[in-house]
Amino acid sequence: MKLIILVSALLAYCHGEPSPTIIPIEGGVQGDGVTTRYWDCCATSCAWDKIIHTKNGQPVQTCQKDGRTPSTKENNSQSGCEVDGVAYSCSNQVARVINSTLAYGFSAASFTGGVDTAQCCMCVLLSFKGQLAGKQLLVQVTNTGSDLGKNQFDLAMPGGGVGIFTLGCSSQWGAPETGWGDRYGGVHTEEECNQLPEDLQEGCKFRFRFMEGVPNPDVSFQQVQCPSELVALTGCGDLD
Numbered sequence: 759m760k761l762i763i764l765v766s767a768l769l770a771y772c773h774g775e776p777s778p779t780i781i782p783i784e785g786g787v788q789g790d791g792v793t794t795r796y797w798d799c800c801a802t803s804c805a806w807d808k809i810i811h812t813k814n815g816q817p818v819q820t821c822q823k824d825g826r827t828p829s830t831k832e833n834n835s836q837s838g839c840e841v842d843g844v845a846y847s848c849s850n851q852v853a854r855v856i857n858s859t860l861a862y863g864f865s866a867a868s869f870t871g872g873v874d875t876a877q878c879c880m881c882v883l884l885s886f887k888g889q890l891a892g893k894q895l896l897v898q899v900t901n902t903g904s905d906l907g908k909n910q911f912d913l914a915m916p917g918g919g920v921g922i923f924t925l926g927c928s929s930q931w932g933a934p935e936t937g938w939g940d941r942y943g944g945v946h947t948e949e950e951c952n953q954l955p956e957d958l959q960e961g962c963k964f965r966f967r968f969m970e971g972v973p974n975p976d977v978s979f980q981q982v983q984c985p986s987e988l989v990a991l992t993g994c995g996d997l998d
């Protein structure tokens with residue numbers, strides 16, 4: 759048994775898969791949850807500086823219409839999903855693969871059911887169940903939603919469906935009024951991800967590659983410290 763562990767550790771080492779340290783937060787949120795997916799292009803709710811209770815006091819960074827240029831402090835939360843809004847989701851706040859069983863990403867979440875801004879910017883390690891068992895997605899909570907249930911993670915994945923807000927992707931990218939693919943659920947195949955703007959295509963394909971196209975897998979979850987890679991993308995850190 760020890761030998762098997764040693765050999766598999768050695769193999770992992772030889773394959774050079776990165777294995778970052780993940781630090782659970784004692785007394786943090788944990789339990790079983792469900793996932794859905796979305797990408798509505800809007801400024802996320804955690805961009806509202808009024809509601810941020812994080813150590814560094816910063817809201818989630820949003821972007822101007824190009825999805826790349828950071829919004830200014832004055833209009834960081836002025837959502838492009840509202841008439842006259844100018845702030846959109848930054849195209850780099852999408853999931854990325856860390857190793858063959860771990861990815862980092864972003865999610866809307868609710869732990870109470872409904873809008874739940876108290877948890878903005880915390881990080882949660884999601885361990886998939888069922889077909890994706892053995893894979894994990896560590897997400898930073900960047901958004902919430904009136905349509906979310908208790909312990910629901912609405913994963914931020916371009917081409918995942920615009921959901922209740924239809925104005926964002928059409929005004930930012932000229933997407934169809936109900937978004938790319940279905941309004942709820944988005945595109946159906948990896949090829950359809952090529953309809954999206956180039957900056958969003960990799961984030962769309964993540965669903966078909968790392969997540970193997972498995973729709974809305976159940977998870978168990980545990981709050982963890984936010985990795986610096988995610989904080990670098992949002993500017994927003996762990997809770998107080």
Ligand SMILES: *[C@@H]1O[C@H](CO)[C@@H](O)[C@H](O)[C@H]1NC(C)=O
Nearest residue numbers: 770775776777778857859860
């Ligand atoms: C990926 O990283 C996680 C966290 O360090 C680790 O638990 C897991 O074993 C790694 N996966 C592989 C295939 O090396």
Ligand SMILES: *[C@@H]1O[C@H](CO)[C@@H](O)[C@H](O)[C@H]1NC(C)=O
Nearest residue numbers: 822823830832833834844845
């Ligand atoms: C954001 O606000 C600043 C300051 O009020 C303004 O000058 C700028 O034009 C606004 N940006 C956009 C994209 O509207």
